[in-house]
Amino acid sequence: MKDPIIKFDKVTKRFGKVTVLDELDFEVGQGEKVTIIGPSGSGKSTVLRILMTLEKINGGVVYVGGDPLWHERRSGNKLVDAREPHLRRMREQMGMVFQQFNLFPHMSVLRNLTEAPRCVLGLSKQDATARAEELLEMVGLNEHADKFPGQLSGGQQQRVGIARALAMRPKIMLFDEPTSALDPELVGEVLNVIRSIGAKHDLTMLMVTHEMHFARQFSDRVCFFDKGKIKEQGTPEEIFTAPKEERTREFLHAVLNPDE
């Protein structure tokens, strides 16, 4: 692996008494496409939400691009809890695609894509619009720029969600079950878009998904999460054809043969 762009160093996350992540060690290399699979409640989504600074951590250190995410370095390399300006700076390296899309329903598709580039990156209206149109073209929605999210299908909305995140030119894209809220026939169009941006950009991509076939084709590495830890990880071949752990086998058997 190249230098890790994401590194979890003994990260613990608790919700009340429930330990969601238990001293997790986890690394993602620059440009790597990593898929996280596992049963619900195993802490998969929490990993993404911690990276996007939507959830605080209770212990350990998270590094993004070599810098601590939830901490700031003080004199003598001491780590103290990060404050908002640091978090904001760190966040700009990442983009996130949500299970429920979370598009801004009162903004046109175009405005969804230009709002943050204009306000946060300071792009001019023309530049932001040009960037947005390019991205809409890429996700195949250039004719829908003036519509509102409510007028689009779920699959179209999620493609807007992907384009919106990409408009900030992140180095890392986080996909939190991007197709779980979609009707089955709309899953393909979203996965195709994810596949194409994986090919075009030198993006680091981290995805939580239940789409095992996609995970298998798409990922450089698959991580199986169970009870707040990585139970097993490896290439898609290793995980899907010859899982070493009994728990992994059980899980894969259950999701791949749901009617048994």
Add this chain to the structure above:
Amino acid sequence: MLFGIEWDTSGGWAFAVSILPILLHGLWVTIQATVLGFIIALIFGLVLAALKGAPTRFIAWPAKLVTEFLRDTPLLVQLFFLYYVLPDYGLVFPAFLTGALALGLQYSAYTSEVYRGGLEAVARGQREAARALSLSPTRTFTHIILPQAIPRIVPALGNYLVSIMKDVPVLSVVTVLEMLNVAKIIGDRTFNYLIPLSMVGGLYLIMTLIASYGVRYLDTRLPKHGLPLK
């Protein structure tokens, strides 16, 4: 005679026609008290809502206590308190201002809950998406949360405007010459209560119907998913 206008007691209709301008004087006071009370409720309610949402308990808790107190004690008690107790401490306001203040304070308890409810009803995912895009907290509030909260907040506030208007007659007990008080004075002097009180009822009905229609109209006109930003 009231407000320099004579009444004509020669017959029912003549009497009604002659006192109408006098009642309209009272109605004007009622409208002023409603509007001023509503403005106070809108502003103080916003302050209360902001305080209740404060991250520290030391601010949020007293604000919640004040809300409960304002909401769970009768308007008349609050009004008497402001009118009879405050002057003991050197705070003397005209009856009209005291009345509008009492209305505004009581209804601020309700409006504060409307604000809070409207803001909290905006899905959590909206805040998370804004955060993921690094939008500043101010920008998030003004351009993401508020436009989506307003269509929920405005009609609810409108309903309280109607309620305030119907509570204005309470101010008559501290000598405010609003419409009901005017009608009562006319009755006291002419020994005819039926016509002035019926007219007050009728005028109130007209006013509240207009206001309710306005609120419903606003409700249908406001886009459900938020004020659009192209």
